[in-house]
Amino acid sequence: MAKYQILVVEDSPTMRQLITFSLKRLRDVDITEANDGVDGLKKISANKFDLILTDINMPIMDGIKLVSLVRNDANNKDVPIVVITTEGGQEDRDRALALGANSYITKPINATTLLDTAKELLGM
Amino acid sequence: MSNEEPDDKKKSPENTYLKTERGEEIMHIMQKGAEFTHELIKENERLRFRNAQVEEINKTLEMSVAGGVGTDEINKLLKKLSSIEDEKEKLLEKYKAVEEENKDFANRYLEIEAENNNLANLYVASYQLHSTLNFNEVLRIILEIIINLIGAEDFAIMMLDEKTHKLSAVATEGIDQKDVPVSVQGEGIVGKAAKSGENYFADPLPPGGTPVDLNKPLVCIPMKIKERVIGTIVIYKLLQQKEAFNKLDYELFTLLAGHTATAIFSSKLYSESERKLSTIQGFIDLLTKQPQK
CATH class of the missing domain: 1.20.5 (Single alpha-helices involved in coiled-coils or other helix-helix interfaces)
Incomplete structure (x- = not known):
């Protein structure tokens, strides 16, 4: 089992594959994928993650709701969360950060930025 | 007024004694001065000698350095x-x-x-x-790529009707499909790009916040199989944070031009063949089925 467990919550298979593909360049990481907020929440309750990356606009449960639920979960309230979204407005950024997201990345993503953020939050 | 002392004062024994004592003191000081001068002369001589010695050593060293001759060390x-x-x-x-x-x-x-x-x-x-042969899924994937990898907000995928030579939207993002104007091949920005097969990029890109004009797209990418254009990708607006296109975007546009066309064409062919297969299968079943008595 790898040292770091990462969860990627993204409804778009293209983005999910791209994020996973980029994160696999980090050493000693295991990546779990989830299709939406509900799927993500199920996986969070079943496993312990060191980092969560989530989209905002997703069916069933959006990323904002997911961030809020994770922050209110005693077992996972300290897990670093990165929001990856198309929403580039300052209000959206402020809202996500106010709810407890640690970082906010806008699409289209730059793999170097993504990796640097992940490394920083994982303490690599 | 005379400066001379009175005679009685000059000749007194007390005065004589004082004068002698003062003279001895002066003599003593003079002697000390002479001794000090002598010492200074001696020190001076010693220093001159030492100076001469140092100068001699310096000369020897200079000669050694200049002439290459000197001690081995x-x-x-x-x-x-x-x-x-x-x-x-x-x-x-x-x-x-x-x-x-x-x-x-x-x-x-x-x-x-x-x-x-x-x-x-x-x-x-x-x-x-190329992960699917389902036409609608292919369209969805193209939309995803344009949103997530290019960073477009409002755009349309238009297909060319080879009989009417008209291009109409089959999938859109950010705008209503029925609002996208139908283009005639060879006319307007979209039609001309579909005719020539050349990518179109608005130059310069309008600043963020400019209202969308469906007759003035920012980008038009003809989807081609070799030289045959089957449709176009038309972008009207970019995401707020996307200010300009970079090298990767142009490479993605090139990839989209070729790969979307083959993906769409394959999925259409597959759907048609599936439908035909189903029809033929039904016909065969009809022919081979035993009539019920």
């Missing part, structure tokens, strides 16, 4: 000094070269990193486009 030291100087120069040169090489490596690393990222994006786009 001096020669050895000079040689060593010279070799150390040479070595230092060589090391400095080597250090500079290594530093330059390091800079070059760092730049190359960044280039490779960027190229790696670009390739990852192109790989994922290509992989996803």
Whole structure:
């Protein structure tokens, strides 16, 4: 089992594959994928993650709701969360950060930025 | 008024005694001064002698250095000094070269990193486009790629009707499909791009916040199988944070031009063949089925 467990919550298979593909360049990481907020929440309750990356606009449960639920979960309230979204407005950024997201990345993503953020939050 | 002392005062024994004592004191001071001067002369002589000695040594050393003749030790030291100087120069040169090489490596690393990222994006786009033979899924994947990898907000995928030579939207994002104007091949920005097969980019890109004009797209990418255009990707508005296109975007547009066309064409052919197969199967079943009595 790898040292770091990462969860990627993204409804778009293209983005999910791209994020996973980029994160696999980090050493000693295991990546779990989830299709939406509900799927993500199920996986969070079943496993312990060191980092969560989530989209905002997703069916069933959006990323904002997911961030809020994770922050209110005693077992996972300290897990670093990165929001990856198309929403580039300052209000959206402020809202996500106010709810407890640690970082906010806008699409289209730059793999170097993504990796640097992940490394920083994982303490690599 | 006379300055001379009165005679009675000059001749007194007390006065004589005082004068003698003062004279002795002066003599004593003079003697001390003489001794000090003598000592100074001696010290001066000693220093001059020492100076002469040092000058002699200096001359000898200068002669040794200039003439190459001297003690073995001096020669050895000079040689060593010279070799150390040479070595230092060589090391400095080597250090500079290594530093330059390091800079070059760092730049190359960044280039490779960027190229790696670009390739990852192109790989994922290509992989996803050819991951299905379902027409609607192909359209959905094209939309995803344009939103997530290019960074477009309002755009349409238009297909060319080869009989009417008209282009109409089959999928849109951010705008209503029925609002997208139908273009005639060869007319307007979209029609001309579909006719020529050349990519169109508005130059310069309008600043963010400019209202969308469906007759003035920012980008028009003809989807081609070799030289045959089957439709176009038309972008009207970019995401707020997307200010300009970069090298990767142009590579993605090139990839989209070719790969979307083949993905759409294959999925259409597959759907048609499936439908035909189903019809033929039904017909065969009808022919081979035993009539019920």
